[in-house]
Amino acid sequence: MERQERHYNILSLNKLFAISSIFFLILLIWTFAYDYDRSWKDYQRKFRLMDSDLTTELRTAEQGRVEESTDYKAASAELAKAMEMLESRAEDLKVLEEQQKKIESKYYKVQQESAFAKSLYDVAKYEYEAAVSHYDGPAEKQKREMDELGADVYQKMMVVQEVETELALKKSEIAEMTLAVDKAEKSVNSLERQIELYSRKLKTIDPGSMTIGNRMANAVRDLPVIDFMNPYLKINQIIIPDITDDMNIVQMPKVDRCTTCHLGIDKPGFEDAPQPYSSHPNLDLFLASSSAHPMEDYGCTSCHAGRGRGTDFVTAAHTPSSHEQEKEWVKKYNWYEMHYWETPMYPTQSVEAGCLKCHASQPFIEGADDLNVGLALFEKASCNGCHLVERYEGKFPQRLAPNLSHLASKTTREWAYRWIEAPRNFRQNTWMPHFFDAADWDKEEDRSRTDQEIHAIVDYLFDKSAPFELSAMPRLGNSERGEYLFNNLGCKGCHKLELEPENTPYTLASLRQEHGPNLTGLGSKTTQEWLFNWVKDPKKYHPETRMPNLRLSDVEAADLSSYLYSFSNDQFMASSIPNVNEEMQSDITFEFLIKANSHRVASETLASMSLADMLDYNGEKLLQHYGCTGCHLIPGFEDAKRIGVALDGEGSKPLNKLDFGYTSIPHTKIDWFINKVKNPRVFDLNKITGTYDGLRMPNYGFTDEEVEKIVTVILALNTNDGREKPVSASRSFIEEGQWIIKDHNCMGCHLIEDRGGDILVNYSAPEYAPPNLNTEGEKVQPHWLLSFFENPITIRPNILVRMPSFHLGEEKWNSLIKYFQYYDNQTTPYEGDFSPRENSIAFRAGEKIHEMGACNNCHYYGVTQPLQEPQTWAPNLALAKERLRPDWVDAWMNDPQSIMPGTKMPRPYIPSEDELSMADASEIYGTDLLKLAGDEETMIRGLTDYIYAIPGKIDISLEIKAFFDENGYRFLEGEEESEDWDEDWDEDWDEEEWEE
Amino acid sequence: MRYVTKSADFLLLFLSLSGALFAGGIKGTVKYEGKVPRMKAIRMAADPICDGKHTQGPARAEWLLAGPEGVLQNVFVYVEKGLEGKEFKTPETSAVIDQRGCIYVPHVSGVQVGQKIDILNSDGTLHNVHAMPKVKKNVAFNEAMPGARKKITKQFDEKEVMVRIKCDVHPWMGAFVGVLDHPFFAVTDKAGNFEIKGLPAGTYTVTAWHERLPAKSATVTVKGEGEATADFVLKRPPKKKN
Amino acid sequence: MSDKKNIFERFGESQVWKSIFRSGVPRTRRQRMMSVLNSVFLHLHPVRLPRHAVKLKFTWCMGGLTFFLFLVLTISGILLMFYYRPTAEYAYTDIIDLREQVPLGIMREIHRWGAHAMVITTWLHMFRVFMTGSYKPPREFNWSIGVLLLVLTLLLSFTGYLLPWDQLAMWAITVGGNMARATPFVGHEGPGAALLSIGDINFINMGADAKFALLGGRFVGEAALLRFYVLHCIGLPFVVMILMAVHFWRVRKDGGISGPT
Incomplete structure (x- = not known):
């Protein structure tokens, strides 16, 4: 191999380069693909199919309906007929249309001429004006020219108008011919309108219904890179500038992108579709632009919380509604909690938490019954007693529990001890929570101390109890009669008498029936004398009580108290009470003393205290420690502050501000709240705290459903931004x-x-x-x-x-x-007295109607009793003039059932015109009614007039009382209406016997 | 598409018409099993006019009228299922309920949706007719009928079994009206017998309703022109736990 | 006297000096030459020039002035950037504050006047180059670079014009955007835009055309402001600097300033 001039082997370099190029190319393509493939696009594609299917269905249904309808058949028949007629005169129409064309061209010509003439005139006019104004000289020539041209303009304008008229005439001739067709077409089109709308919609969304061009465009427009231009799949967002997300240093306007995936949310028709396509429930109240919460103004996160800017299942901060659902989501969507997003979505069971911040001034919110139950539980349990919630200031009392100022006159120390130890042992549905005996991990060694604490509290309360004089009962009272009174007098509107726990879940109705306490076991709690005094005048013992005065007579009060006193709870009273332990008392005193003093001073003070002093001191300190004064009025503590943390904004607390202690509770806000409400002191588990430094919140024994509702309320108390409509x-x-x-x-x-x-x-x-x-x-x-x-x-x-x-x-x-x-929109505060005209026809007609109606069968007239049996009796008509408003009486007479459904008041007999035109009408009905024939309104007004003129005693309470005292209310145990069939069936069958 | 619906229409028309031609019926007897309780006498002393109408002895409660062998009167027997999709014309004639001797006569009756009900007052004393339907489309009414008013006409627009009518002036008065969208119903007579005529062939669920005994249903097949039989035995409801 | 010589000389031969400037204090011809060649800034210029190269009557020094103004604008611009915030909420008032409250707020005036001046000098420079035939071969390519630089200068002006966010700015840019939308093919109101559609779907539409790309939206708003700010401060100057480097280099290579062809 010849030695190359390069340092590295070029062939291997080439190979490396090739490989890395290919690698980077793949990486590049993958980058684009990964970025392109968003989850919301899948949802949009699916929804498109669903929408097309639904629209097709609706269109088919509409087509069927329209074709069947008689209107449509008639209209299309009309159209066919009209078209036929037009066809036959097609020749004439053509001639007319040609004529119109000719006239139109003529019109164009004369218009142009007129315009030209006008412009020439304008020139001449200018010349004249310039001559006169600038040159000061005579301007006859210009004026002459101007006038000439002016005349010409006028002439031409007349011509134009003539041609115009001609044209209009011709057009109307044509319109006449086509009138029938136009009309018929219009009516057919209006009937087919909905079908047309559906078809148009389908053309835009359903590839199957599109033109070839659109189908191609449909395929191209969503391709990677090209989809910046005009995609079908795009992110939808609602920007709400005036509701903001709190970003700590700035308030950012909300941008909700939820509708990118939740495409059916504002469209009816998708109620049964799976999420995320389903329609929002109750579209009349939410989302529709005519509703109270239009989507464009409120978006989604202002009610549901969550992270509106997210376009992905996870990044939208959806919250699972249970731990099972969480597991599901982790599997399906790789869900994890958005750790730093401080306002995650409310879980489905708590979705009504979003209602409160805008509707905060209302005591109950229409349509948000979960929240209403939660608020009712919150109020009943008197959470506001320890935890300030601004909502209730000035509107709802803080202290709902009994006044403890005169405790010694009401009950005994033995009962009070056992009660404070475990209220639910006495009354299973009491709202007083358990301060002691609160949780499994209350240590045994703490038991002996808490026993002494209760002793100290009881001691303090009874020592400080102001004397209260109980008036004597006239007699012992009849318990049976008392039961009768209890069931019928109205006590059950607020009280229950539930001897055994029923354990049914709370509803708004059941909470209303527990407005006052469950009256079980009173025999063990108090004396009959005290009960007598209480039911006679509750406010004497407890000035702030909500219990009203039933105006009971002494006998009634004695009977009632005798009945209530008959229930005792021996099991409760049988539990043992430990003795007062001086050593433990001094320990407790010492603990409190060293909070404010050094050890030496504390020991010295302790040495100088007797047992009685210690009990007193301890009682006072413990009452403050446990915050009893938040719910009870205790002498000496009238102005004491609440011991709990204020709950406004609790729902917005960041997770890191909640102390989970050493528990293994899952690390979410909702889990913390749930556990806190269910087991308030659980976060002290395994902690070493000072004796009186631990958590103090008592245990209410809420069931899981109740906890869920209360947690909804806590979540609702947040600092999120809302849009409160100014309250008119x-x-x-x-x-x-x-x-x-x-x-x-x-x-x-x-x-x-x-x-x-x-x-x-x-x-x-x-x-x-x-x-x-x-x-x-x-x-x-x-x-x-x-x-x-x-x-x-x-x-x-x-x-x-x-x-x-x-x-x-x-x-x-x-x-x-x-x-x-x-x-009722009756906003005029002042109204004059109503005085009927007794001499009018209407009055006399009303008198006649009154006679025929036999009103005195059922109604009292002053002290005159009605003719029928007591079960049909109705109010005193002499009272009407003082009590009722005449407009309302008219409406009542007109249709009693619509105002009070189920009332036994019938519509008075108003004779119809036919009846009044019969031969013997004047004898039966009288001339006045005949004169008013057909005018029901005046007849009814006359009846009202008559009623207002009825004389007699207005307040007949005493007379009625006297009657029923003598005769009793036998009819209330009505046999006709009774459902006690067993009784009827069990009587002996005796053919021969007739009974009178 | 249109052709198919049109031909389906025609078929349905043919079937319903043919049903009328080849019509059968259901008849039977309703019996009561158990001890028949005594019907208490009604005290009418509160209204002397009413009292005066019962010279032969007081009127008696009517909630369980059983004859020999327990045959039960005033049982409303009607076709509950099997007529879906069919439409029936509202009859032109009115049903009549009279107030005679301060008792509603008939105690139990049936009408069709939209059929007029004439309520008569033959007593010449003040009654009020207070109907208490539970179905939304049926409007509750409470009309006074003093002596002079002899007749009022009302109707119910939606099927309901049964609408209770009472008089607030005379609390013992009560009547039951069954409102149906077809004419296939009947009320048992003194002998406990009923007959429903004109039913097209088919399988139906027939229900016997009584104002206090639990209702019973049965499946009945009507073949062509024949008469099918359906007998019912109604029993006392189980004792209520107190 | 001898002290001074000593100090300067000593300093001029110290390691500190040599480390920074490499050659000594220019005394000899060679040193003078090297001091130009060794400096990254100064070696833009040739070491020696023919006398006619600096004839003002020939060059008007417009090119140089343009570059000088560019430097002035860059430095004043950077100083302005400390106080100017490109948001609809703050832009206008920040400029007012720069003028009235910020010390040396005269930077704003300098920047504005400088911008006007730079455009003028650019035009004059182009005019001069044309008049002197300095576009003829081998300088044709440089002329093209120059034209590009002209366009970029105008764009810098255009983008900078929006930044005060007053009526003048907003409407001027609106007009500019409207011109963009009338561009053939890529403007949605221009001829040929409809040709770029398939079926009923227009690919060049209000939401995706040249105007939209320019403004970042359909109207002059916050997005346009931010976009123009980025272009004005970084995008365009970056390109300008690269092209300027090429432009000056070509001047040198093509025979020097005012050199013969």
């Missing part, structure tokens, strides 16, 4: 009223806004239960309503259930009345 004045009045209604559980008894009325299940018919408050704002006179709230009278005579006295104060009552008014 009327909206704010309505919301204020809704807070009051929520606070006092009006919906437990009444149907308001079509929600609530849960107490109705206890009554055989809605007419014996608290009424539906539909249209209350339109219905009642506001000052009457205020007087009713302050002093309820009997309106419906035959119901046993009683409207309690709430004593809310004038301000709150006014808010509530405004709520009803604004809800």
Whole structure:
């Protein structure tokens, strides 16, 4: 081999070069391919097929429907006929069209001439004006010329107008001929319009329906590199400049690219399609441009959170809804959590967490029932007692638990000890959590200390309990009668009496029925005397209580308390209570003393304290430590601060701020919250903390579903950006009223806004239960309503259930009345009195209708009793003038069923025109009705007038009470309506016997 | 495509027409098994007019009218399944429910969708007719019928088994109306017998409904012009746990 | 006197001097020659020039002035870059602040006037080259490079014009963009654009044509501003510098400035 001039062997260099070139070429192609192959393109391709299929289906269905319809058949027949007719006159049409063409060319010519003449005139005009203005000399010549030309212009213009008219005439002649065809074509086209739209859509998306050119374009436009020009597969995005993502140093406008893959989200028809193609549920409320949440204004991440700018399953920060789903996703999509994205998407079960930041001022949010249940649980468990949430400030009380100022008069130390130790042992559905006996890892050695803690607390509370005078009961009371009262008086609107745990999941309705505590076991807890005093006047013992006053008589209160007292919980009271241990007490005291003092000072102070002093001191410190004052009013601690962390913004807390301790809980925010709510002190597991430095949150015993809902609420309390619509004045009045209604559980008894009325299940018919408050704002006179709230009278005579006295104060009552008014758009605060004209035809006609309707069969007239049995009794008509608004009475008379569905009030008998034109009409109906024949509105108005003129006592509460005291409510145990078939069946069969 | 649908139409028309020609029927008896409870007398003292209409002895409750060997009256027997896709004309004649002696007569009846129901008041006293349908398209109504008002006419627009009608003035009054989209229903008479005529040949599910006993269904095949038989035995429902 | 000589001489022969400048302080002819040849900046010029080469009446020194202005613009531009932010929010006010508040904000005026001047000198230089026939062989290629440099200069002006983000800027560039969209074939409103379509799909469309490429969008907005900023500060100067190097080198190689053909 001859020695080459190069240093390296060129052949091997060439080989190396070739190999590396090929390698780099492949790399280059692979780079382009990898970049080109995006996952969202697959979804878009698939969706295109789905969309074509759906559109084809819809088109076929529409075609079928249209062809079957009579309109279409008629229209196409018309069209065929018209076309035929036109065909026959085709020759004439041609002649006319030629004529039109001639006229048009003539028109063009004369127009041009006129335009030329005008421009010549303009020149002459200019000359004249210039001559006059610039040269000051005579300008007759110019003027003459100008005038001549002006006349010429005028002439030519006339000619133009003539030709114009001719042309218009000719056009209308032609139009006349084609009129029928045009009309028929238009109607056929309008019927086929939808089909046409579907076909057009298919032409753009379905390769099978495209022209050859488009099919080629379709193939070319998405090729690599060329797809920068006009691709079909492209990223879709919604840019929302005024809702921003918090990037710590800057607020970035949201850019949501979700619709790149979620292509069917705003299109109806894909409800059953698999994700990501399915339609959004409830498109009327979300996404449609006419809805309350149009997609262009809100995007997706403002409700769902997540990373809108991602175009890939993983980078969009989707959150799996369970650990099983997480495993699935890891397998299918190589899913991993976007570690540094601070607002991952809400999991499906918590999706309503996104509603709260814009709807924060509302007590409950229409359409977000999961969130509503979560909020109700949050409020019931009084989370706001320890953890401040701004939402409730001024709207919802902080302290929902009983007032402990007079504890000694209510219960015993023995009961209180056992209760504080484990409330759920006494009352399984109590909302008071377990501070002690909280978790499996509570150490045994801690037990002896916590026992002493409870002693100290009990001691403190009972020592500091202010004396409370209990008035004596007149008699022991009849427990059976008490049960009857309990079931019917209305207690069940807020209370349950659940002796055995039922363990059903909470719904909004069941939470309303637990507004007050479960009344089981009261015999072991308190005295009958205390119960008597409580039901007679709750506010005397606990001024901030939400329990209203049922205006019970002494006898009723005695009976009721006797019934409630009859339930005891012996098992609960049988558990043993350890003795007070002085040594342990002094340990506890010492622990607290050294928090604020040096050891020496602490020891000295300790030495000087007696056992009683220590118990006192410990009790005080422990009450503060456990934060009891967050929910209970305790003497000396009225202004104490909440001990928990404020929860506004908790949902936005970055993961690194949450302490997982030494637990093996999966490292996600949601898992932390779930475990925290379920087992609050779990994060202290295996930690060594000072005695009183560990976690203090007590255990509520929530089930997994409840935890999920509460976690949804926590996620909802975040600092994400939203778009709060400014609340209009009327909206704010309505919301204020809704807070009051929520606070006092009006919906437990009444149907308001079509929600609530849960107490109705206890009554055989809605007419014996608290009424539906539909249209209350339109219905009642506001000052009457205020007087009713302050002093309820009997309106419906035959119901046993009683409207309690709430004593809310004038301000709150006014808010509530405004709520009803604004809800029904009755915003005029002042109305004059209504005085009917007693001499009018309408009045007399109304009188006649009233007579025929036999209203006094069921209605009270002052103190005059109705003719029928009590089960059909209806309100006092003499009350109407003070209570009801006449417009509403008109509407009520017109159609009672639409205002109160299921009411037993029938539509009054209004004779029709036919009936009034019969021979004996004037005898039966009277002349006034005849005069108003056909005018139902005036007849009804006349009836209203008559009712407003009915005299009689307005408040007949006493008379009604007297009647029922004597006669009882036998009909409520109604045999006709009863479902106790067993009773009927078990009676003896006796053919011979007839019963009178 | 069009040709196919047109010919299918024609076939269907032929079949339905032919069905009318070659029609059969179902008949049978409904019996009650078990101890027949006594029907309590109704106290009508609250309304003297009503009371005055029962001079021969008080009216009795009607919720289980059983005769000898337990034959059951007032059972509503109807074809529940088997007539899908067929359309039936609404009859021009009205059904009649009368309020006589403060009792609805008939206690149980059937009408077709859109058929007019004339509710008469032969008592001359105030009644109100309060219908409580549960199906959305059937409008609930509550109309007063004072003595002077002799008749009101109502109708139901959607199939519902059964609509309850009651009177709020006289709480013991109650009637049941079954609304169907076809005319193949019947109410058993005193002897417990029913007959449904004019059914085209085919296999049907026939259901016997009673106001308190659980309903029973049976599959019946009607061949051509023959009469198929379907007997039902209804039993008392199991005791409710308290 | 002898001290001075000593200091300078000593310094001129020190290692420090030699390390930087290689040859000594130019005293001899050879040293003078070497000091030019050894310097990367100075060796742009030939070591020796014929006398007529520096005749102002012949060259007008326009080329040199253009280069000098280019350097001025580069340095003033870099200084401006410290305070100017190319976003719609800040651009306009930053320029105002540069003029009124920033010390030596006169850089903005210098840059602007310098830009105007550079365009003028470029034209004059071209004019001069034409008048003196300095485009004739073997200098044809250099003339082409010069034309390219002219185009680039105008583009630099064009891109720089947008940066103040005032009405004048925005509308001027809008007009420029509208001209781009009328380009045959590659502009969507130009003749022949429809020919580049298949079926109903236009490949040259509002979203993909020369105007879109120029502006980074369909209208003059933030994207255009950023794009023009990058072109003005880095893209175009980079190309200009390369072409300038070629241009000057060719001048040398073709016989020197004002040299005979």
